[in-house]
Every structure is written in structure tokens, then in C-alpha cells.
Amino acid sequence: MKTLKNYINGKWADIEGDSYIDVENPSTGEIIARSPLTSRAEADHAIETAHAAYLSWKNVPVARRVAPLFKLLSLLQENEEKISRTLVEEMGKSLPDARAEMKRIFENIEVACGMPVLQQGNKLIGCSFDMDGEIIRLPLGVFGMIAPFNFPAMVPFWFLPYAIASGNTFIVKASRQVPCTMNLITEYIDKAGLPPGVFTLLNGDRAIADAFMEHPLIRGVSLVGSTKTCYEVAKKCAANGKRFQAMGGAKNHLIVMPDARLSNTIRNLITSCYGCAGQRCMAASVIVCVGDDTYRTICDEFVKASRKVIVTNPLDPKVADEEMVMGPVISAKAKRFILDMIETGVQEGARLLLDGRGLAVPGYEKGHFVGCTVFADVKPGMQIHRTEIFGPVVCIMKVTNLDEAIKIINDHEYGNGASIYTQNGFYVRKFKIETNAGMLGVNVGIPAPVAYLPFGGMKNSQLADIKAQGKAVINFYTEDKIITERFWEEEG
């Protein structure tokens, strides 16, 4: 069993004292590592170290700041498989899903490598007579990032490479439940050639988050977590004059139009609903069928396909070649919550087409498995529709037309992702313009944008003016200075 360490000022560091938390393999229930509970004082110290590093890092030309990112990209690509397996072991997602997570990391580094172009400001000759205007875009200082358990490696990279490339220094608080992957990645960051203090890894809990929100040297905080935590971060950061990007809960709807291509659509729905055992913030959990026929067909076919999903430990060699494997949910606690929600759905009158409770996975009896679960006849008022269940539980709803489908989405508290299945351009345009969700898919089940475009939701799914990832995130990590300049005339 491995004992994790913090990475501060370019060195691996033990915490003082002896507060650790166990890291569990959710497929087997085994304890695979222990992670230190960093104290507030240690977090504060790390922030000060990162700030000291910032003072010289900001003056390194941007082209030199991206050089270590190119190096890191190579290192991570070479070790993709090792990191992916670590991720599966501690998180429970399937190996293909872990590899997909790695790919998105690579992409984000690639985009941030374009910083010498992205960070250019503007120059206007003649903003008035003999006077010029300039916008220069400079880094701000130390930024903190709080990682979630579901994408413990990818999510930090929505921010990290951009923050660093633009001249800031960056601290990741690893996921408390799933810290090993980010710790392993830090080993490669350590080899990439960044000066000490430019990147910092902290393990632990609340104390680190508090330090991020309160320490005066932190200039901004990024969080992917619950909507409740998002509001807390937003309020504290606003009160302390800090920037924030806070991504919260989601309940993603997929609209199926009568002209949707059935077999393609079903395959897509399955991947979206059950990938990561429904624990993706971009996972679909509500299927909205337009018209009676669509509803009937989708109910039948989706349940049929759901039954074929293999639920087991994704590292079990027997499933190595299977296309659709679903692992456990993250913890016993999470499992309990999901089972309770299924019971709630039954109580409030939804029709349980497929029941994932009581699933036993031979050989992995201590794993936190929940089987695929499907409800039909779900209505907007119901708790299973209002709540983000974060498990393999799917609600199917029926409406008579696209307007009604969009209304259901727009009335919902969350607005992260949404998709439509149709070949019809008119419906597509209406869906794009009227649906209040930040990331939209057309015949795409998980409309998570590539790293060349921003990532972010609306309403209670994201509290922030600036989204993550892509070329626009540079606005979060730089501040514009606007300069008005002239020189008095000299002779000659």
C-alpha cells in the first residue's frame, strides 16, 4: 500500500503529523493507498511557495513557458497505459473510458501550447492624434484547483496547462477519494522541467479548499463539485475579490425525435447513460421521446440494450475485449444513495422497466456495483427527475413535440449538457438556439466539447462568467492592462 505525498516547491513532501485517509478500489473494496490530510498551515505555506515561484515565472517569455508542456505531453503519452490503469483501479471506470480521459488531457496540453499566440494583446496605432493604445495580457499570480473524483486527472487539465503557460503558478488539490492518478501524473510533471513552485500538488480535504478561498495570495479558484459547494466557492471568492470557475451538478437530457436513426441512437444512449456508471457530469440520465411511437420503441429497445451491459471489475481480464463494460460506483455511500433514489422513483409512481438493485458480481462481492436501471413514465415533478443521481439510473419521458421537450430542459435547475437525435435541420437549429444548456449535442450522446472549444454549463451547472478549456479560458488566467501612450515631439 502506497503512501501519497504532497509535491511542493519542486519536491515531494510528507505532511507533519499522521493524518491520512484510505483510498479504496471500488471494484474490490481493497485499500490501495493512503493519502495525507494536509493542514491549513501546510496549505498556506504551499501557496506562499507558489507565489514566490510566480514572481520569476511571470517574467519567463511565454515561448519558454510552453516548452515544459511539450515535454510533459510526451511523457504522459509514453505512460498513457500505466496512468489509465491506475485510474481504473482507484475510480472504477472502464479502461477505454480511462484512455479517453487521457486523450482529453493531451488535447488540453496541446491547446495551451498555443499560448504564444493566444496571449497576444492588441495594439492600435492612432487611438487619437499621435497617441496609441495597447492591451497587454499578463498573468495574475497563484491559482487553486479542486479536483472531483469522477475525472480526477482530466479536470485539473482543463485549467492547469493554461494557467501555467500564461505565467501563473498552479496548485491542485487532488480528489480526496481518487488521488492516486493525479499523484502519478505529478511524477511526470516533476520530470517536465518546470521551475520549483510553478506546479504544486496537495492531498487532503476541506483545509486546502479553505486556504484557496481565503489566502490573500490566491488569485482565483476553479472547482468541479456539487452545486452547493459551487455557491460556497462563488460567495467566498466574491467576498475576497478572487476569480472563480465553479462547475456543479447536472441532469442531462437527450431528446429523441421521430426521425432519429434508431440503432445508432440506442448505441449512443447506452454509452452516454452508463459510461463511468453514470458518474460523468456529461452523462445523460433523461431520455425525452417525442411522440408515442418514439416513446414505445425507445423504451423497448433501450431496456433490451441495457440488459446487455456487462457489470463487473473493469480490470477483470475476462472483459478485456468487451465493448461495453460498466464498473462500480465510487463508494458504499454513493451506492446507498442511488438505491434510495431508485426506491424513491418507485414510490413516486415512475414505472421501473429495469431494476439494477440487488446485483451480485461474482468474484467482486465487496465492490460497489449497481446494475442498469430504467424508469419510464417519469414526470417533471418527480424527485428522480429533479435530482442528480450520479449512477446508472435512467429516466424516460414522453412529450408530444420538440417545444415541450425543450421546455422540460429549460425548466430544470441544471443546464450542463443536452442532445437531440434527428436528421432534420430545422429541429436542430431550434434546439441549438432555444435549449438552455451550455453544451449541446446533435446525434452525439456525450456532447463534451473537444479542448479547442470551451467547456461549461449554464444555470446551476456552472457559476462563472468564463468557461473552462479552450482558447477563451485565457481570459480567466490573464488580466488586461490598457495603455494609452504618446511621446512629446523631439527634434528631427
Added chain:
Amino acid sequence: MKTLKNYINGKWADIEGDSYIDVENPSTGEIIARSPLTSRAEADHAIETAHAAYLSWKNVPVARRVAPLFKLLSLLQENEEKISRTLVEEMGKSLPDARAEMKRIFENIEVACGMPVLQQGNKLIGCSFDMDGEIIRLPLGVFGMIAPFNFPAMVPFWFLPYAIASGNTFIVKASRQVPCTMNLITEYIDKAGLPPGVFTLLNGDRAIADAFMEHPLIRGVSLVGSTKTCYEVAKKCAANGKRFQAMGGAKNHLIVMPDARLSNTIRNLITSCYGCAGQRCMAASVIVCVGDDTYRTICDEFVKASRKVIVTNPLDPKVADEEMVMGPVISAKAKRFILDMIETGVQEGARLLLDGRGLAVPGYEKGHFVGCTVFADVKPGMQIHRTEIFGPVVCIMKVTNLDEAIKIINDHEYGNGASIYTQNGFYVRKFKIETNAGMLGVNVGIPAPVAYLPFGGMKNSQLADIKAQGKAVINFYTEDKIITERFWEEEG
């Protein structure tokens, strides 16, 4: 005496009840108008009206949304002199300053007229095989704006034309003390051809601001006010999931290097320090001299030039042709505060080179005049250096080199504007990169950027990720939807 009205849903509207506040001419003490105190219920109603207007305005093509702005621009240009005089009468700034305020309004409208270009999103063919990515930039809803007394007409236009052109609807809370100019401008907005409810004007106080921060249909709030109010707006908006742009206090430093061109510099300093009687958020109030000689010369020459400033009612026909006229401060209360601060400066040991207290302006004995006031030997610890006095009170400080000068600025709570006077490119570059203020000038006393560039400060001078004005403010008024799109293959 005129009674002002609100402008709601395309109509001028009286308030219910009879709560009004007096509007005073600060040069004469006369009451020139009364302004209604809009109730919370009336404000809420106006917001709902603006939201109803939004629902159709957002679907008007952007090219048609800018047509009324072109029309408004013509109307305001034709009536520039009338509006300028109204502004002088109620605010007390000089007529050239009022005209300059109008020019900046025109500029901002002009930039917003470019919205059909600025609001374009992105399209990436082939974000994956047979799959495309799009960013589309759509408006959000109703935005509120709280106007300050010092630029009661210009500041709303840092936001208004952009908000409207991009498809939002917009409510201005006029300055409580200086509402007449914005009310007059609204008469021209009324003629510009906007659909009812797209623009709303409300007069009054706190109740409107509360409605902006609390009503669920308000999507964002812009404020120019005290830093204390900024923090309040920031916290409430964050707690309620609203966007905000909050511009607060300032204490702007001008650095004079030994090689500065003396006569140009002095002329510049005078305009910067005493324009609007020192009530500009971009006004300089601290002159930092590098080197003994510079310090001695600036003290002498600046005081000499300060004595020549004519202080009187700017509309007095006798001063129509004078270059540098300084009017009153905004109110008796403001005057008392300024006089107290002068006394404080004397108490804490600064050397009073010129004393503006006790000034009598013949013919305008009820006006709130304060004469030009200059302190030398000011030190960073002093209250007159820490406090935004918002009056014609100037602090002169001495340092031995540029690094010290920059340190004084960077250690200050505020970071709005700052300027350097030098011909030397090395000092200019150092100043630009190291000085923590949002708007920097090089041989420019009031480095307020033209409307083609953003406007905003740092530290406690601005709480917001996105600055006002210019092409970037579009980020505040639109939300990106990111779309991932494909279509299943058809035959042929």
C-alpha cells in the same frame, strides 16, 4: 422645476405615491428638479417588463438590433450641446469636460454598432471524424446598471449599447444626485426606434439596486460606485448566480521621471488633478517625483500652475473662453468631507503648499466650491494618501528611483489608473509590466482608454473578471453554447 419620470416599456411613467428627492445645481445651490423614489415593487415590475421584451428582442437579427443605435448616435450628436449644458448644470463639471463625456458616449455606441462582427462565434469543421464543433454566442436576458454621479451619462454607455446590441434588455438606475442628463438622453432613446422594454430608465435609490441584485430575472449587474458597494454587489450577485462588473474607488498616481518634459507635464498634471474638481475615477491625486530635482521643480511649478486655475460656476458666461475652469464639488456633504481630509493631512504632517479651504466664489456663495489644494512631503502611511478624497486635493511624494515609485502604487489598495512621464523606452516598459493598475498612461494624465479598448481597474478598483467597454465586454453580455454535431450517413 422639472419632475422626472421613469421610462418603462417604452412609456414615461409616474411613480405611485409621492416620494421624490431634490436635484441641486452644485454651483448655485438651487433645486432644479425632483426625481422619483421608485419602490421595490415598481422596480420588480420594470424588470419583468424588460424580460418580456427580451423574449422577442433576442430573436431580432443582430444587424437589425444595431439600427436603432445608429439612429440614437445621430440624435445625440445633434443634441450634444443641450445635453452637455444639462450635465454641467446638475453636476458642476466644466463645459469642455461635459462635451468630452458626450464624445465618449458616441464612441461607445460606435463600437457597439460593430456587434454583427463582434458577436460571431466559431465553427470548426472536423473536430473529430465527420463531426463539427460550434460556439454560438447568445444573449442572456435583463441586465441592470447603477450609474454614478460623476459621469452620470457616459458610464451607462460603457454597457448599454453593448447589452442591447447583443440581444439583452437593459435597465439604468440613474444617479440619485445627478439624474437629469440620463433622463434627457432617454428622450432621444425613446425616438431611436427600440421596441418597448428593451431600454428602461429608473430613478431613485437603494430599492432599485436591491431589485437588481435579488430579482431572479436579472442576469447581471454593472456598478460604478464605492468599493464598499462593489463588494456588496459582488457578494450578493455571486450568491444569486448573477454576473457582475463592479468598479470602485481609485487613487491614481502619476510618476514624473527626471527626463520628463516639464511644461507639457505640468499642463497635463493640472488637467488630470483638477478636472471635474478631482471627482473623476481616473483623476490623478498623487504625483510621485523621482529624484530631488524633479521633486523640487514639480512642487514649485505645480503650485504655480494650480494658482491659475479659475474656480467658479462653469456656466458663468465670463469663463466661457477660459481653458481651465474648475466647478464645485457635488454637494455640501462632499465638501465637508474634503475639508476634513485637508485638515487630516495637516495633522498627520504633510506640508500644505496650497490651501483650497475658505474659498469664496463671488456670485455663487451657495455653491460647493473647494480651491486647489496641494500637499508636499506626503508619505505612504498617511490617511490623505490612503483615502480616495474625490476632490481637488493633490499629494506630492518623493522617491529615489522608478522601482520605489512603482512599489508605492503596487502597495496601495486601489489600482485603477497610473501614468508615467518620461521619454525613455526602458522606463516605459518597466512601468507597463510592473505597475499593478488596470489603465496606464505614458505622458497621458488621464489614461482612460478609448472605447475601442476595455475600461477597468485592478485590486479594489474593480471586482469582476471582465472589464467594461470595447470589444471584450461582449463576453459579459453573451453566453457561449458549445455544440458538437454530426449526422448519420444517408445514401447518396
Added chain:
Amino acid sequence: MKTLKNYINGKWADIEGDSYIDVENPSTGEIIARSPLTSRAEADHAIETAHAAYLSWKNVPVARRVAPLFKLLSLLQENEEKISRTLVEEMGKSLPDARAEMKRIFENIEVACGMPVLQQGNKLIGCSFDMDGEIIRLPLGVFGMIAPFNFPAMVPFWFLPYAIASGNTFIVKASRQVPCTMNLITEYIDKAGLPPGVFTLLNGDRAIADAFMEHPLIRGVSLVGSTKTCYEVAKKCAANGKRFQAMGGAKNHLIVMPDARLSNTIRNLITSCYGCAGQRCMAASVIVCVGDDTYRTICDEFVKASRKVIVTNPLDPKVADEEMVMGPVISAKAKRFILDMIETGVQEGARLLLDGRGLAVPGYEKGHFVGCTVFADVKPGMQIHRTEIFGPVVCIMKVTNLDEAIKIINDHEYGNGASIYTQNGFYVRKFKIETNAGMLGVNVGIPAPVAYLPFGGMKNSQLADIKAQGKAVINFYTEDKIITERFWEEEG
């Protein structure tokens, strides 16, 4: 009968000598004006005058350079109807078409008014240690523009406002056949407040074009004309180190898919094919039907609808309220060419469904009218398919699938516009990506982009790297200087 003049250095000027050409009303055959034949020496002189104006115009701040454009916009809007009627009288297009031409002029001025934003270059702090990079975008000098007869007013405005706003000076050679409208517009330009020499209007022929291509002070030439002339301009400009934008011939195809909405589509096809009597460079002249049923239906319905088009003098009061009026073609010579092409079509075996020859328009017997003409069974090899007829002659073709339809377009010499009629997103995407034409429409008959987007074709329809109109045309009218800057360290 009016005698036109040149407009040089801010003054109306007669030519020396007595060479004039007649301007005819093509609906009536009347001579309505005479236009001077400017000599090469006069053209050279005008160029030198324009260059002298450039030397100070380039130093006027960009914000001041757009002020006259705002003024011009107002003037043209106020006189829209007068200008439109002049245009109809000399060109023969319908009044609604003339008004649409005016609208596009307004749009282009509006976009160019955004020049203070569009002309901003870039600034990169830290391109190396202590070194910064800048891109500044400066104007080049004098540009010439050769106007076509079909859009004698709009086409110059694809260039004029951008050239002037960015600091160049600009010379229009008015259309030889249709000069009156541009001459009338110049009267308003004269009132807009541009300094003398910034805008120049020349009337005449070949000598002016030669001056543009040969005079060393001309920095670039824009032409809309025949492909033959385009190649001549391209070669001469390249040989003389000048920039060029040369828009040539077109043969625009509309693809009708089986799922197209019939009634909407037919209405669209009629407008596209017969507007301006088929003399638009964006006019459709080939309808490609996918599938037998589509072909049969389109043939029937399109001929039916074609018969309803009213052909007469568009200024005849009797047709003031008619929706679809078609005027004459531009000249007797043009008419002869069109009639010859119809005969050729018959000879080469196309099936003449509707014959527009021999049309008599009572009351306008001297007008150059050709009736709506429709060929079916047109094959790719035929001359009526290969040739730009520039008259109301429509070819209908049949293919079995979209791939074949696209191949027909891609094999054609021209690639200006093309459209598809379908609701199906898959076909739309394939059409967009694979069709080699510069401007594409989806359910849009005349896919001429709004002024916020570029305008330009591919293959022999446009010879130039940079398209006209919109934000990108700024690249044609400015040259980037790239600056690498540092200053040696000074003390302090």
C-alpha cells in the same frame, strides 16, 4: 439630359476635350445622360491627387476616419428612394432589387465603421527575455476599383468604406454603361466631410483601368468583371507588384433534393433565376434535380411559376405593387447574345420548355426585354451549361444522387455560388464541405453573404487570396509591420 463629371480632389471636374458616351435607359431605349471618357493623363493626375491626400489621411486617427462614414450612412439612408429610382432607370432592375442593393451598401458602411476595432494589431509581451513583439496594421496608399454594370453602386461599397476607414484613399471607375447612380452617390460623399482627394470618382473606360494597373502610386486594384478581364488584371498587377481582388464570371447551381419543400423552393428559384433579369453574379441559372420525381415536379412547377413573372419597365406605375417584376437586360448587344445562346441550346439538343424570345412589351418596344426561358434535359457538355449567359435563361438537369450533383458543380469552370434545398442535416454537411464554390446557400436561392461575412468565389469566379467585404477585407487594405523591441537597462 445630364452631363456627368468626375470628382477629383474634392471638386467636380469636367474633362478636357469632348469625348463622351451615352447612357441609355434599357427599358425605353432613351438616352438619359452622357458620361465623360476620362483620358489616361487625367486618370494619372487623379491618382497623384489621391496619393497626396493619402499622406495626411493615413495620420488621421482611425476613429476620426470613420466619422464621415457615419455621416454618409445617414445621407444615403435619407436619399435611398431617390438613388434607387436612378438605379432602376439606368440599369433596368426592379425597384425592390434596387432597394436591396441600397441595403447592402448601408451594411458595408456599418461594418467599416467598426474599423477602430478591426484595425487593431497585436502586442506580445515577452516574445523573448526583456523583448516584446508587435504587429501594427497600417494603410498602404491609393486603391482603384472598377465597377460592373449589374451592381454599379453596391459593388464599390464592398471595398470603398473599408479602404477609406483604414487610412487609404480610393478611386472608383464608375460603370461605363451604368454610371449615374455612382455619380449621384458621390454627391452625398461630397457632403460627408471627407478631406479632398480621399475619395475620387472617374468616368470612362479602358484608360482608367490601365492607369490603375500601371501607375506606380496605385497599391491595389479591385475589379468585378469578366473572368477574362480578371486574368488580365491579375497578371498586370502581379507584374507591377500590386495587390488585386478580381471577381469574374459565374454559373450558379441550385440542387433540389427529394425532401425539399416544394412551394418554398419554387418561389426561391424564381427569385434567384429571374431577379435583375438573370444578370446577378449570384443569380442561379442551373437547377440540378436529384431523382426522377424531383426532376419531373420541378420542371412542371418551375415553368408554371416562370410564366407568371411580369416582364416590363420596372418603373411603369402599373406594376408598382407587383411582387415579381422583371425588367430588360442591359443592352441591345446583351440581348442579342442571350437570344443566340437560346438558339445554341436548341441546336445542341436541350429541351426548350419555355421560350422567352420574341417577347413584345407594349409601350416599351425599344426596351431590351427577354422573356423567361427554361431548358430541360441539359447535360454537362453543352454550351448553355458551360457559358455564363447573364440573362433569364435557366437550365434544368437531372442526377440520381447528391454526389453526382456536387460533381457537376465541381467540374464547372466557375465556383461562385451554389445552394441546396433540403431539410436533411447530413446532405447539408456533405454539400458544405464538398462543393467547390465560395458562397453556399441552404434553402437560400441567392447565397450572397451579409456584409459581416466575406464575399467571394472560387476557381475562375475569383482571382485573389483575400475576399471582399466583411472583417477580413481589412487584410487587403492594410500591411502588417512586425516589430521586435527592447530597451537596454537603465538604472532604477
Added chain:
Amino acid sequence: MKTLKNYINGKWADIEGDSYIDVENPSTGEIIARSPLTSRAEADHAIETAHAAYLSWKNVPVARRVAPLFKLLSLLQENEEKISRTLVEEMGKSLPDARAEMKRIFENIEVACGMPVLQQGNKLIGCSFDMDGEIIRLPLGVFGMIAPFNFPAMVPFWFLPYAIASGNTFIVKASRQVPCTMNLITEYIDKAGLPPGVFTLLNGDRAIADAFMEHPLIRGVSLVGSTKTCYEVAKKCAANGKRFQAMGGAKNHLIVMPDARLSNTIRNLITSCYGCAGQRCMAASVIVCVGDDTYRTICDEFVKASRKVIVTNPLDPKVADEEMVMGPVISAKAKRFILDMIETGVQEGARLLLDGRGLAVPGYEKGHFVGCTVFADVKPGMQIHRTEIFGPVVCIMKVTNLDEAIKIINDHEYGNGASIYTQNGFYVRKFKIETNAGMLGVNVGIPAPVAYLPFGGMKNSQLADIKAQGKAVINFYTEDKIITERFWEEEG
């Protein structure tokens, strides 16, 4: 002795027949390789192969197209020293100069790796009612590139990575005199994972250039060569409807102001004038001194410093640690031309302060060495000032003020680079705005922009509307399609 091969369709290929040219080491006169003379038929075949590759490469998503570039970057970085030494051996530049050339290659690849961001087009929702506009940026086809001898590796990379990343295929014609480096680099390209035909290397002469300009499948040609060749390329490409970027001759001036920092300036001048033995297109060859004192001092100090330059074979182990080593010029023919020009200078009355003729380098008697040569009293009319000598021959001129200095530059046929030495911001601004050269330096001797900014000159130094390198070059390698799209309303 190595025999070079072509690289066509992913394979190394011998030419048919037996036409080869010798490659010489200019430091020793040894023949180090022989390079095939590709025939026109072979070039045509390679173009067709590249076009076939284009047809599938264009459909590869842009993110996948940059993956091989990341790989190539790693490979070239790992083999930097080996490639650098090859370059020194065949070209004669110093090892530090060769390494600097490699660094610029890396930079250009890095920028092109940002293509997924750079190639994004635009999307405007609501360009009219229910209608949207799009700009999509698609590749064009096969591009050809003709490499010069002075930067035989770097110059192709101003184009290559951008062309390929944006979806085109690319053919380099290696420098005839200096082909080995590009051939070695192709070995790494071969390992980078590009599909066959995406990159092609051809060795030889005129026949390849003709194929580029004439073959209908070539869409654009990039050339760095003589101005005469540039005009030929421009004319042929224009006549054949091809794009072109043609960089020609240069004569770069450095202005020294009286306040310039002497020791820094002299060090800078030496590097700029003698690096690559004066064979850089960005090399300075004219020093313009403002004022008598400046002139006298610069003449003295520059000659003193010139005498210290070590001239020898740069690979001689004895000079491994020397800072400033100058190698031979490229060939016996080039040497003769330079010696003739020196004689011309003497004849036309310039004062020869330092004579580089008759230099003997012990141990390398067959090398083509020319010593540092300095002329004073050079006047604008002289041939040594008008001609690009491309050798270590420096002209010093005297003027009385900056205006005169700028006039000398602006009157010159070429306008590639120019620099000013001063600390004064006023002079810097005037220099930037008024000097007609594409690349400007401030206290920078070789103002070649980093790859994040464009590269290109003015006047006879560059014939093209679009510069090389940086984010703007994407305009050369893509064509915009502009789409106007709507869908007819469907129910619901």
C-alpha cells in the same frame, strides 16, 4: 559521398537517368554529396501523388493532423545537434547560427500545432430572420515551396507545418546548393507518422519550379529567392490562378541615434552584419548614423570590433568556444561577386575602412572566405548601397536627423528589415510608423520575428498579400466558404 534521393508518396525514390549535381562544403571545397536533378515528368508525378494524398488528408480531423507534428518536433529536438552540424558542413554558417535556425524550426512547428484553434471559422446566429451565417475554413490542395540556400531548413518550416496542419499536402524543392539538411530532416518527417504523399521532398533545379508554377494541381507556391525570380513566380502564378508568397532581396538599414548605448549597439551591429557571412535576408548591411559624433564613433568602434571577428571553418575544433565566428560564403561564384562589389565601392568613391579581400584562412585554402569589409562615406546613389551584396560588406552612412535616415530607407528598392538604436520613445514611434520595411527592430539587430508573429517584407522584398509564419499564414493555406443557411419551419 552520399547520394541524395527524393521522398515521394512516403518512400525514398531514385530518379530515372543519371543527372546529379555536386554539393560542396564551402569551408573546404570538398564535394560531400550529390543531389539528383529531378525531371519535369518526375515532378509532375510527385504532384499528382501529393494530390491523391490530399483527397483523404483533408478529411482527417485537424486535431489528428497535428499529432504527427508533435511527434516531428520531438524527433527534431532529439537530433538537433546532428542536423545542425550537417547544416554547418554544407552551408558554412557558424554552429550557434545553425542551432538558432533549428530553434526557429521548432517554434514554427509549435505554432502550427495550434491549428485546431487557428483554423476555426465563424458562426453568426441570426444574420437575418431565422437565418444563420457561417465561415468555414478548408484546405485547398497541393502547395509547393522553393527553398533558398541561406536557410535551407528553416525557411521551408515557415510554410510546411501550417500547410500540412490545415489539411493541404506539401512539396519542398530543396535548395540546389544546400540540400543535405532538408534531406536529413526528411528522414525524421518519414518517422513522424504522416500518411504517404502528405509531405514530398524533391531535389533539383528549374524543372521542379516550373512544375510548381504550371501544373494545374498546384494551388500555391512559396518562394524565398531573388527579387527577379519573385516577379517571375508572381506573374506565372497570377496567370495560372495560383496563390503565391514570394520573398526576394533585401538591404537592411540600422539607424543609430546619438543616444544609442554604444557598447550594446556595436555588439549588436557586428552580429547582424557578419552572421552567416552577411548572407541572411535579415542581415544588416547599412549603418545609418544620425549626427557627426555618432558617425565618427561608430566608424571607429565598428571597425575595431570587425577586426576581432574570427573567420574560418566553423567546424574547426579550435573555434568551438569562440563567440563570434564567421564562415565562408556559399560558393566561389558568390565570392567573386562580392569581391567585384568591393572594387565597385572603391571605384565609386566610398571610403574603404576595412578590406576583407585577400584573406587567407590557414588549413582551409579552398574555402570561399571573405573578410569583414567596411565602407564609410557611402551615399544613396552608389551601387554598393543599391545592391544586395549578400556578403560581409558593410556600408556606413551619415545623416543629420531621423527624418533623413528614414527617407534613405524608404527610397530604397527593398523593404525587408530595419532597426533603430535609441532609448527615446518618440523616435521609436516615428521610426515604427514611417519606415517602409516589413520587419522593424528597436535595439535589435536582426529583427526577424518569432514564429508567433508573421514574417515578411515590403516593396521588392516581398510580393504577396499574406506574409509567412505565424497565425496569419493560415489565410494562405485555407479558403473560406461562406454559408447562408435556413430551414423551413416544421411543426412542433
